[in-house]
Amino acid sequence: MTAGAQRIGQAPGIVCQHNCFSLATAAAEMRAVxxxxxxxxxxxxxxxxxWPSSEHPTDDQAFACGAHALAAVGMGGHQYVFGIHRDTGNVHLHIAVNRVSPLTFRAVFPDRDFYKLDRAMRELELxxxxxxxxxxxxxxxxxxxxxVDWCRASPDTKGHLPTAAADMERHGDQESLNSYMRGAPRLAMVELLKRPDVAxxxxxxxxxxxGLELREKGQGFAIHDLQSATATLVKASDMHEQLSKARLVRRLGDFVxxxxxxxxxxxxxxxYRPPMRDQVERADRREERARARRELREQYQAYRAALPPMLSVRAETLRRLAQLRxxxxxxxxxxxxxxxDRAARKAQYSIIAFEMLRAREQIRTDMRAERERIATAYRxxxxxxxxxxxxxxxxxHRGAISQLRGWAHAAQRKRAGSPPSVGDNRLWLTDPGTPSPADLMPGVPFKVRRDGSIRYAAGLGLIDHGGSIEVLGEEPADDVLLVALLLAARTSGADAEPRGSEAFERQVRALAARWSTASELKRELSRRRDALKVTRNDASP
Incomplete structure (x- = not known):
């Protein structure tokens, strides 16, 4: 194929570019493919x-934008014709591209192409x-x-904050009551509301x-700070939708x-405590997860493109029909x-036509079955x-684990309920990330489940669920809890809240107070490596 730009003589202000043999034969070439x-x-x-009326891109810039748009929807290398129009108030570029690849003959029907193109436009503007x-x-x-990110005023993903609370965190570097109750208190309420006998x-x-209290306010419920009589009340349903007055009264009876x-x-x-979550760090984590998932989709498209094309029976069908004629x-x-005899000849013609019609239908039936067989084998x-x-x-693979967890969370949202409890003793993460299992300790066996959770070696008894780390066993050893704390530090980069039995919570807090940073945990685990007995090599975690 050749690429070039050609100016249309009879249409001033219009410039075209294509990657066909010529502009005159572009339509025929695309139809043939x-x-x-x-x-x-x-x-x-x-x-x-x-482009807006204030922008005047050059021809080369406009054509480069067209190529970037095609790459964004997965049609790079397809046959195309670009046409720049400058005869209106806004410069605009028409893109006509063949969905069918000239190399594999596969068709591309991009999903969510509106969003892919919009992101590509922001990239081109930069x-x-x-x-x-x-x-x-x-x-x-x-x-x-x-x-380039989703159009949000704040990179935080915990939901929209009221204006006063947002200003308090943005300008005063202070944690609002709204953010406080959406942290560990909300996780505790989620667990409580799962109980069928809650009162x-x-x-x-x-x-x-x-340090919080539920009170009636107007026609609903509000959360109050017990330490301050003048603090602003926060709507209870902002903490969790199940705390709305209508739902609680329907479930628990009249308010007590x-x-x-x-x-x-x-x-x-x-x-006066600064916000627990680093907003910029959370934004970077979101951007990293989104980039990893985009790259994952691109890798899958490359895997599909490398597959041999599905065989077609169209040519064989046409050959047999031509032979029948x-x-x-x-x-x-x-x-x-x-x-x-004329009558005998007409009768013979009718017999031939009938037999040919029956043979034609048989050919089509055979080819339809063959197409289905080939498609089934290909799938x-x-x-x-x-x-x-x-x-x-x-x-x-880090990006694949992140994608599995995204699907699991989406399924939970569709069920419109809280996920079931996965264990009694867990470390809840303030800002969960997506680690690679290799980040824990070289040589530790693991298994990634379908929901993206990571089950580590039986000797450890740890399951990383993304938002929490489950510790199996009623009385876990200090060595196991140290590994869990190290995993939480590397996953979240922030403190983890222990929830479970009283003994478990005391044990975790005592260990966390003694070894408070990831580097200290790493050194301590390196010292205890022989006692841990979960890896054969001598590498420290």
Missing amino acids: AAQNARVANPVYHVILS RFGWTHDHGPYAVLDREGRKV WRDLHGELARW PSAKEYGTPEQTYDK LEARRRRQLARATLT ANTLTFRQWVEGLAATG
């Missing part, structure tokens, strides 16, 4: 890129220094770096453990106020030469995206 895939009814994919348009994606400033006293007791007999809280809200013509000529030897991701995750 599209004909190799009989399943594609509409092989033309048409997109228009438009590349050429143009003004940023509005769309699902935006260009955000993260510590002096320009990044008002249990609810008030759990909130009091975190707190008896205030719950003793000293284990933890309280302190507005020749046979019918031969028989008619023979009847015309040998039968002198059996071609992994779906999920099957491919599961296989890659089993090797410890």
Whole structure:
């Protein structure tokens, strides 16, 4: 194929570029390639890129934008024709591309192409220094770096904060009551609400453990800080949707106020404490996960492209039908030469037509069955995206594990309920990430489950669920808990909240107080390596 730019003489202000032999034969060339895939009814994919009236890209810049857009939707290398129009108030580029690849004859129907193209536009705006348009994606400033991300005012993913709370965290570097109650207190309430026998006293007791209280306010419920009589109340449903007044009254009966007999809280809200979550770090984690999943999809597309194309029976069908027509013509000529009686000749013609019609239907039936057989065999030897991701995750691939966990979380949201408890003793992570199992300790056996959780060696008894790390066994050894703390530190980069039996929580807090950083945990585990007996080599974690 050749690539070039050609100016249309009779249409001033229009410039075209293509990768066909010529602009005059581009349509015929595309039809010839599209004909190799009989399943594609509409092989033309048409997109228009438009610039605001204040932007005047050069021809080369516009064509480069077209190529970038094609790559974004997975059609790089396909036959295309670009046309720049400058005869209106806005410069715009028409893109007409053949969905069918000229190399594999596979058709591309990009999913979520609107979002892929919108992200590509933000990338092009950064590349050429143009003004940023509005769309699902935006260009955000993260510590002096320009990044393309979902159009959100804040990189935080815990939900929209009220304006006053957001201003408090952004300008005062203080944690709002809203953010405090959405952290460890919310996780505790999620676990409590799973119990079928929960009562008002249990609810008030759990909130009091975190220095909070549920009160009636207007037509609903609000969360109050027990340490401050003047603190702003927060709507209870902001903590969890199950805490709305309608749902709680329907489940627990008429509201019973707190008896205030719950003793000293284990933890309280302190507005002078800086926000626990590093917003920039959380944004970087989100961007890293999104980039890893995009790369995962691109790797899968490369895997599909490397597969041998599915064989077509179209050519064989046409050959047999042509042979049938020749046979019918031969028989008619023979009847015309040998039968002198007109009535007998017409009767023979009718017999030939009937037999040819029956043979034609048999050919089509045979070819339909053959196509289904070939398609079934092809599907059996071609992994779906999920099957491919599961296989890659089993090797410890970070992006594949992240994708499995994303699917598991999406399934939980569709069920509109909280996930079931996976264990009694767990470390809840403040800001979970997606580690590679190799990050824990070289040589430790592991297995990645279908939901993205990682089950480590039986000698350790640890399961990384993403948001929490489950510790199996009623009385885990200190060595095992040290490994769990190290895994939490490397996964989240922040403190982990132990939840479970009282003995488990005391044991974890004592160990965390003694070895408070990942480097200290690493050195201590290196010293205890022989006692741990989970790896054969001499490498420290």
